[in-house]
Every structure is written in structure tokens, then in C-alpha cells.
Amino acid sequence: MLREMWLLFFNTFTISMTANSGYAMLGVIKNRFVDKYKWFTAEEMQDYIALAQSCPGPIAVSSTMIIGYRKLGIAGALSAVFGVILPPFFMMILVTLFYEFISTNRFVRIFITGMQAGVCAMLMDVVLGLFEGVVKMNQVFYYIMVVLCFLYVRLTKLSIFYLALICIAIAVIKTLFVKKKTEGVA
Amino acid sequence: MISVWSIFLSFLKIGLFAFGGAYAVIPLIEEQTVQNMGWMTFAEFSDLVAIDELTPGPIIINSATFIGTKLAGVPGAIAATLGCIIPGCIISLLLIYLYDKYKDIPVITEAIRVLKCMSVALIFSVLLKMFISAVLPNGFAALGDIDILALVMTVASFVVLKKTETNPLIVMLVCGAISLAISFLK
Numbered sequence: 001m002l003r004e005m006w007l008l009f010f011n012t013f014t015i016s017m018t019a020n021s022g023y024a025m026l027g028v029i030k031n032r033f034v035d036k037y038k039w040f041t042a043e044e045m046q047d048y049i050a051l052a053q054s055c056p057g058p059i060a061v062s063s064t065m066i067i068g069y070r071k072l073g074i075a076g077a078l079s080a081v082f083g084v085i086l087p088p089f090f091m092m093i094l095v096t097l098f099y100e101f102i103s104t105n106r107f108v109r110i111f112i113t114g115m116q117a118g119v120c121a122m123l124m125d126v127v128l129g130l131f132e133g134v135v136k137m138n139q140v141f142y143y144i145m146v147v148l149c150f151l152y153v154r155l156t157k158l159s160i161f162y163l164a165l166i167c168i169a170i171a172v173i174k175t176l177f178v179k180k181k182t183e184g185v186a
Numbered sequence: 187m188i189s190v191w192s193i194f195l196s197f198l199k200i201g202l203f204a205f206g207g208a209y210a211v212i213p214l215i216e217e218q219t220v221q222n223m224g225w226m227t228f229a230e231f232s233d234l235v236a237i238d239e240l241t242p243g244p245i246i247i248n249s250a251t252f253i254g255t256k257l258a259g260v261p262g263a264i265a266a267t268l269g270c271i272i273p274g275c276i277i278s279l280l281l282i283y284l285y286d287k288y289k290d291i292p293v294i295t296e297a298i299r300v301l302k303c304m305s306v307a308l309i310f311s312v313l314l315k316m317f318i319s320a321v322l323p324n325g326f327a328a329l330g331d332i333d334i335l336a337l338v339m340t341v342a343s344f345v346v347l348k349k350t351e352t353n354p355l356i357v358m359l360v361c362g363a364i365s366l367a368i369s370f371l372k
Contacts, residue, residue, distance in 0.1 A: 014355075015355070016242065016243050016244070017242055017243070018242055018355045018358070018359070019242060019243075019355065019358070021244065021245055022244045022245070023309060024358070025244075026309075027347075027354045028353070028354050028355055031351075031353060031354055035351060046305075047285070047289075047298055047302070048282075049305055050298055050301040050302040050305045051278070051281045051282060051285060051298070051301070052278060053301070053304065053305045053308055054281065054301055054304075055274050055277045055278045056201060056202050056203060056204050056205050056273050056274050056277060057201045057202075057204050057246065057270060057271055057273055057274025057275075057277075058204075058211075058244035058245075058246045058247060058270070058271065058274065059244070060243075060244040060247075061244065061247075061271045061274045061275060061278070062274045062275075062277070062278035063278075065274070065275055065278040065279060065282075066278050066281075066282045069278075069279060069282050069283075070282065070286075074279075077275075077279060081271070081275060084243075084244070084247075085247055085267060085271060087242060087243055088241070088242065088243025088244060088247045088248050088251060089243075089247065089251050089263065089267055091241055091242060091243060091248075092241065092243070092247075092248050092251035092252045092255065092263070093251065093255055093260065093263060095237060095241055095252065096252060096255045096256065099237070102237065102241075107366060107369075110365050110366050110369045111362040111363070111365065111366050112362065113320070113336075113365060114335075114336075114339070114361045114362040114363070114364060114365025114366065115358045115359070115361050115362040115365075116316060116319070116320040116336070116361075117320055117335075117336045117337075117339035117340040117343060117361045117365075118339070118340075118343045118354070118357045118358030118359075118360070118361035118362075119316060119358060120313060120316050120317045120320055120340045120343075121340050121341075121342075121343030121344040121346075121347055121357065122343070122347060122354045122357070122358070123309060123312065123313040123316065124313060124340075124344050125344065125347045125348060125354075126309060127306060127309050127310050127313055130302065130305055130306045130309065131306050133302055133306075134302060134303055134306055137299055137302075142299065142300075142303050145300055145303035145304070146303045146306050146307050149303055149304045149306075149307035149308070150307035150310060150311060152307075153307055153308060153311045154311060159203065159205050160205035160304075160308065161203070163304060164205070164301065164304065167297070167300040167301050167303070167304050168297045168300070168301070170300055171293065171296040171297040171299070171300040171301075172293055172296075172297070174296055174300075175292050175293045175296045
């Protein structure tokens with residue numbers, strides 16, 4: 001138990017220290033907890049990502065809370081979330097001290113810009129994995145949902161909160177409708 | 187001195203309404219800290235956004251720590267960080283608890299499937315934004331300014347991630363190092 005708490009803390013800590021956004025963390029989280037430790041299957045991980053995205057606040061926090069909770073309950077969730085918030089916390093206090101140097105240094109900027117290519121590649125990998133999940137569901141309905149959600153995000157300035165609510169409402173309607181239809185057939 | 191309690195409440199509000207990742211939360215932080223509370227000028231806020239991109243860790247936590255430190259030192263940083271993560275922590279625990287208990291009920295299974303579609307769309311949208319900013323730094327108006335190095339690195343990183351078990355963090359750091367090395371050669 002203590003070992004697993006440490007592993008959760010240590011991994012989320014190192015991931016948070018090196019990845020510069022929550023989305024960049026998702027691929028690394030999958031790499032550690034699915035591929036390396038085999039604590040969860042790829043399908044479970046996709047469910048967790050979908051749940052994490054339905055929560056407010058940083059996705060890094062919600063996704064690691066969920067993983068920690070699934071592994072070790074509340075103790076796991078807390079170890080994981082402390083791992084995530086400590087590095088940026090101390091780092092930003094340092095940054096406020098060296099503010100001038102960091103914001104104007106050319107080399108720091110080139111390095112970070114270069115890293116973006118790696119982040120893009122990793123996001124491609126994450127999206128592809130999630131999309132395979134959609135393909136497996138094997139219904140045109142889900143492809144249409146992906147497109148509609150994408151249009152919502154790109155074309156409206158409305159909060160994702162409403163999108164999550166709409167998605168849940170659609171799911172409820174669909175379940176009721178399909179149930180009726182099968183009952184009718186029987 | 188701004189009270190630590192008001193910092194906590196402001197970030198609690200940001201944390202509660204921050205759906206959809208970093209790019210959705212930046213305007214929210216701006217509204218709360220620049221317009222509503224007058225804690226910083228817009229110019230200071232723009233600097234903060236640039237620094238967020240240069241430093242590791244989730245952007246919301248970075249901003250919270252930075253603004254908190256600036257307003258009220260370390261206690262301010264703690265108040266801001268806790269404020270912005272508490273709503274997400276509670277809601278993610280609630281969701282994973284419900285998921286564990288009810289995931290075999292058809293409505294919940296369906297809801298998770300539709301939310302997965304949403305998550306593909308959300309991450310794809312972030313990916314698109316990042317990819318365009320990495321490969322076309324001057325936007326679509328200047329298609330001639332395509333950053334070939336970034337494009338090649340993105341494709342190469344993707345192949346490496348897909349074909350091997352390489353840690354994505356290493357891939358990102360190598361991308362940063364290559365950009366830096368090439369900038370020295372120029």
C-alpha cells in the first residue's frame with residue numbers, strides 16, 4: 001500500500017515536473033500506468049480520460065485523482081494529486097524570483113518552442129487511441145457525435161460544461177429510445 | 187495586502203467553472219483577476235500567459251501560484267492553488283465513485299461512450315491549435331513561413347512514440363534539445 005502510494009506520488013510528481021500542460025500529461029500518464037505498471041487497461045484509461053474531461057479545473061488534477069482513487073481509494077487520490085501540484089507550485093515561486101531572466105531568455109524560448117513538436121506528436125498518439133475506442137463502438141451515431149462536439153468547441157465560445165451536459169442528455173434519450181425500439185420488436 | 191481568503195474564493199470560482207482545459211481557462215483567469223478584482227493589469231497578465239507556457243505543470247496551477255505569490259506571498263500561493271483544484275477534486279471523486287457503482291447500467295455506459303466522443307473532439311481541437319502554432323508560427327496568412335524543422339520533428343516523434351515504448355517526456359526533451367542545437371548552427 002505504502003509502495004503504491006509512493007509510486008503514485010513519484011510518477012505524478014515527475015510527470016508534472018516535465019510536462020508543460022495537462023494535455024501533454026495524458027500521454028505520459030498512459031505510458032506509465034497502462035504500459036509500464038499495467039494497473040489499468042487501455043480501455044479503462046479511455047473511460048477515465050472521458051470522466052476527467054467532464055470535471056472542472058485542470059485535467060491533470062482530475063485525471064490523476066481518478067487514477068489514484070481507482071488504485072488505492074482516497075489515499076491514492078491524495079498522493080497522486082499532491083504529486084501533480086507540488087512541482088508547479090515550487091517552480092512558479094522560483095519563477096517569480098527569476099521572472100526577468102526566464103521571460104526574456106532566447107534559448108529558453110527556443111527550447112520550449114521545440115518541445116511543442118513532441119507535445120503535438122504525443123497528442124496525436126492520445127487522440128488516435130481515443131478514436132480507436134470510438135471506432136470499436138461501431139456505430140455511425142458516435143462518429144456524428146465526435147464531429148458535432150468538435151464543431152461546438154471550434155465554432156461556439158460556450159463552456160465545455162454545457163457540452164458535457166448535452167452529451168449526457170443525448171445519452172439518456174438514446175438509451176430510452178433504443179430500449180423502446182427493442183421492446184417493440186420483442 | 188489582499189486577504190488570503192479573497193484570493194482563495196476567487197480561485198475557487200475559477201476552478202469551478204474551468205471546463206475544457208488550459209485554453210478555456212485563460213480567459214476566465216483574466217476576467218476574474220484583471221477585470222473583476224483589478225489585481226493586475228492586462229500587460230502583466232499577458233506576461234503571465236507567456237511564462238505559463240515556458241514552465242512545466244498545468245497552466246491553471248501555474249497561474250494560481252504566480253498570482254497568489256504576487257498578491258500575498260507564499261500563503262497567497264497556497265490559497266490560490268487549493269482554491270482552483272478543490273472543485274475538480276470533489277467532482278472527479280464523485281464521478282469515479284458513481285462510475286464504479288453504476289457503470290454497468292445502460293444509461294451510464296451510454297453516457298460514458300458519448301463523453302468519449304466529446305473527449306476525442308476536445309483533444310483534437312487542442313492538438314490542431316498546437317500543431318498550427320508549432321508549424322505555422324505566423325499563421326495561415328504566411329504559409330511560406332512553414333517551420334519545416336517542427337513539422338519533421340512532429341512526424342518523427344509520432345513514429346517513435348507509435349513504434350517504440352519510448353517515454354514521451356524524453357521525446358519532448360529531445361525535440362527541445364534539437365531545436366536549440368540547430369539554432370546554434372544557424
